[in-house]
Amino acid sequence: MLHVEVMRTVLAAIARLISGASTRWIECQPDTCQRVYFANHTSHLDALVLWSSLPSHVRNLTRPVAAKDYWEQGWVKPYLATRVFDALLIDRKHIKVHQSPVDLMLKAIGNTQSLIVFPEGHRNTGSELDEFKSGLYYLAKKRPDLELVPVHIDNLNRVLPRGEFLPVPLLSCITFGPPMWLEAKEPKVEFLRRAREAVRRLKEL
């Protein structure tokens, strides 16, 4: 699949160019071990830019989790999502009991791949982080071996704000923070608060 490889590289380069993203790794290094990158969500470009800011050998093992209703519109987006960056499209509207998104994700990544998730669940327009949805907690509970890496995406909402389709090429910054895990017997609310705080803290560093 040579052309997919080429498309991946080209797409990542374009994403980095438009978003002018500088990448910082704080107490964390790029690694091919299985991880869940969880980030704040402010723009349609988030998944793409986060994905492209990973080194290529890590990027090839990392799949963004994205909303099916958005990425199945038109023909460019489905092509990019399924063929190029191999996104996991999750149906936000019809969640089935026997096929919960968390199970789908865990099944899809197997024992090699990593995920990019946005636990706020929707794009945030304010400056404060919204409450995290519980998916991250269940991911951590079912697969305690996954490294949970907080990521803060800065300024991307100004590059492509909600409701706009033409980007303004400002500079953004992607910060990867130290990995965290679910503590033994840690309650859900407490864990989600801690995860949210981990993302928020990266903004100030």
Added chain:
Amino acid sequence: MRFYEDQYLLWLVGAVLLLLGVATGIGQFLRRQTDSALNPAVVDQFNLRIRAWWLLCAVLAAAFYFGQEATVILFGGLSFWALREFITLTPTRLADHRALFWVFFLFTPLQYVLVYFNKYELFSILIPVYAFLFIPARIALAGDYKRYLERTAKIQAALMICVYCLSHAPALLYLNIAPPSTAAINTAAPAPTVEESQASDVASSAAGASFSGKKQNARLLFFFILVVTMGDAFHYTGEKLLGRHAIAPAISLHKTWEGLLVAVGCGTLFGTCMWWATPFSWEQAAGMSLVITTMGFAGGMTMSAIKRDRGVRDYGTLVEGHGGVLDRIDSVCFAAPVFYHFTRLLFPQ
């Protein structure tokens, strides 16, 4: 129309390479001195600066080598990047998005297209008039009045400094400068060897005055960049060695009276010594260097004030040790339009 055929330009490039080579040597020597009294952090910073200068020099040389078009494109790219850095650090609101889109993708390229076609009467008013009127109107249409005047002014200032001012540097390549022989007559008594080689230079270029004029233009731009950069370098050195009295401590502790004097004094002296490479007489070269270094300092001071207001130290992370692109070209931005106009006054078009 390649510039590398010009022996004066080759001399200039050679001088710059020598200068950078010596500076690199000093930097490496200092790095190896483990027991020196100098602060190792300062030495590291010095070395990083020199590395970035090599990079800038290589980019500029490549642009000169490939000619006018490449130079205009290079400066257009610099403007675009500087504008990105400027707007990134400037708080704008969602309603400004569309206005910003036109700023980036219409006004910036258009300005450089007009420079490329040498439409002075258009590129000198495109941004101060048309963009100036367009931006507030477009923001008003978006319907968000919060801090309206402030947002408008910030975008206008960004466009003026990063695009309008900087575009005057490549515009130097299109000025109609009197051929070197007439310039040499004005000169009091330059070294005869220089005159001779200059005369043979003119004779050898069969294409005539317009062709040697273009080569003169390349040298003029090179002289300008060199004097600005040397002004920066002298300022940095003077400030590190002698700096005591900060001009405005609230804005920057690194902008001192001593640094200013060293920058303007040594920069002017340096520029005067380079008169042979320019279409100016030595008095004119001295005056121009004085203006360039003073404006360069004013640019650095202004950008420091903006950065201080935004609470950041540098504009970006593109070139190690040099902050962002805007940190490097702030002095060029301020000096370019003034140098352009003064040169235009000396050589009526």
